[in-house]
Amino acid sequence: SGEPRELPEAPVGVPDSFSEHVKLMFDLQALAFASDVTRVFALKLGRDASNRVYPDSGFKGAFHSASHHGEREDRIVDFQRINTYHVSMIPYLLEKLKSTPDADGSTLLDNSVIIYGSPMGDSNLHNHKRCPIFIAGHAGGRLKGGLHLRAPDGTPMANLMLSVMHKLGVDDMQQFGDSTGEFDLNQI
Template sequence: PEIGGDHFRSSAVYLTQSHPKQTRGSDLYAGTSFDQLCAQRFGQETSIPSMQLCIEPVDQSGGCAYGYACAYTDSISWASPSEPLPMIRDPRVAFEMLFGAGGTSEERAARRKTNKSILDWITEEIAFLRKDLGPTDHARLDRYLDNVRELERRIQAIEAGNMNGESRELPEAPAGVPDSFEEHVKLMFDLQALAFASDVTRVFSFKTGRDASGRVYPESGTDRPFHGASHHGGREEAILEFFKINKYHTSLLPYLLDNLASIEEADGNLLDKTMIIYGSPMADGNLHNHRRCPLVVLGGAGGYNPGNLHLKAPDGTPMANVMLSLLHDLGLDDVESFGDSSGEFSLSMSAPMSSSG
């Protein structure tokens, strides 16, 4: 066991379910991640095959502790076993990539200096599109454009506030990054929902915190830093403090779910067609234990996710088994194994189950 080393490899493990090579050099090796297998299969039909988002800075270089390169902890998405993908922290950057008018970064920068909305640059295209739409689709297009504009306004307001000369809680962060964790997460959720609605991309990964993060979340009801709180020593009072942080983090998920559910599709809503995997590669941060890591699967996934189940796997079941089953549910039947999988673990009533609390 490498006490402490878990923090510097666990991000690379989460969506690859691999055993990363211990190296501080450039000879990285983990596995192709779940999201990138989906991007290879479904992302070729969209303008952006996948997008990787994050909340905290992920720009360390060189070697981190316990013999692991920092690249292992900077990304959860791997295009191949040797290629971790960069993650985008700045909502402005993500917004411009997804919706920005102008083919080059220089053109987009020039547009921003005019203080015009991106929608002002495509008025002719919008008018042409509206001509062939019926009343229902016309209303859907208007709602979508209103949502894009509102998101753009929010980002502009954040940038203006962060550039007014006053001190920031996150002085090193780009101007488009809110100091508020909750505001930042919700912006990223809104970007994902709008991108799915317009089919700009069909695959996102989202890293909401750094391994061993020292961030404090005042809204959670505790002033303990995340990593320090995870090492609770088994003390009941300290465990409850850590619970507050985790409860706060998960309390933000309904914002995304409600957003997706509000977007109507021809045969349902966007949540019905979406698969969301939420979890952690660390089960017990106090002991650096990886047994029974939590994993939640949300969204209808096109009818493959029954929902309302709390499943308990037999001891020793790799999380990779669940991910392999999910890949098969999504139509990737030719994927015979994933990470260190030993078989499948179906998310259905026939699977070993415990009652939900």
């Protein structure tokens, strides 16, 4: 109707701290994996186009404005603080999965694939090339891990996603989005 509305109260038990809220979400996901409620989850840590602030990052400004740094060193450092803060939360999830036994005697992390990345290679220009991505877990022994891989220029990110799907046993998938082939995840 366009009329201003009052925001509802936050549900009881939702942490005020973003860090604590993310940890709670990670705990729920690990529990869902351990109880085989689901085998897939997606969680977006940041709201790229929002004015959300992350005080725990050490920067008091908003994510989106920081992402458009204009190549100014001080603003790049601010944006780096937010990204470093986001990445710093991932080990909590990885440790949680690593310390949780799976039904086959290995761990949830051994049988999982965790993909973390950015939708932008250079957010200042809205450039979607050379996006940083990391993968953790071993997909039930189908991924080596411990590798740093660099895709050739022009490789669609969808090639990575198609390769992950194949590592997870979805072998009948021939294409994912704009994929042009697979990306070797076990190369040396």
